[in-house]
Amino acid sequence: MTDIEQKKIFAKNLLTLLEKNGKTQREVADSISVSPQTFNTWCQGIALPRMGKIQKLADYFNVDKTFLIDPEPLSEASDAPYYLNxxxxxxxxxxxxxxxxxxxxxxxxxxxxxxxxxxxxxxxxxxxxxxxxxxxxx
Structure with missing residues (x-):
């Protein structure tokens, strides 16, 4: 897989998590201690974060980091909320x-x-x- 393809996959998965969790780029960027500009480059598929930041994102969204880097769409299991109530x-x-x-x-x-x-x-x-x-x- 090329670097460009990996950036696009990451951006798509990150945007999906933002949307599903009702979060803004700024909220998440502030929470994981990166600038909103840097976070935006990830969302646009311009840059990839280092693995430490990928882990921080995974922790923030309470998902495994493979959800951010996997080329397959997020599984249906991830569509269901963790808490039922x-x-x-x-x-x-x-x-x-x-x-x-x-x-x-x-x-x-x-x-x-x-x-x-x-x-x-x-x-x-x-x-x-x-x-x-x-x-x-x-």
Whole structure:
């Protein structure tokens, strides 16, 4: 694949993610610490970001970086929202955009396995409580 083809694929996939997530170029550029001009060159297929910025974009949109560089259109699975409930989706997005809470989305990267298992068990117990009595606060 030529460099020009790769730039076009990346630009198309990036624009698709922007549209699907209702984000502007400036919003995302600010979030990943690049200038709006640089971000725009990516969207126009003029330049490709380095892999570190591709990873930041993937993290921002909560997708695998292959979604940005893959020549195939984004799969149908990516069309479906991760959160099924609109209110849950909005709360999760707000938490992700809050720098103090964003670490919740990355907790599994370097957490020891026993702590990760404890977190999972805690989440399961909350879910079980919800099924037993949805009106009872956790």
């Amino acid at each position: 609109d209110e849950t989706r909005q709360i999760a997005q707000e938490a992700f955009e809050n720098p103090e809470l964003r670490t919740l989305f990355h907790v599994a990267r370097d957490i020891p396995p026993e702590r990760l298992k404890a977190h999972i068990e805690f989440m399961k117990s909350l879910k079980a409580q919800e099924k037993d009595d949805p009106d009872e606060p956790c």
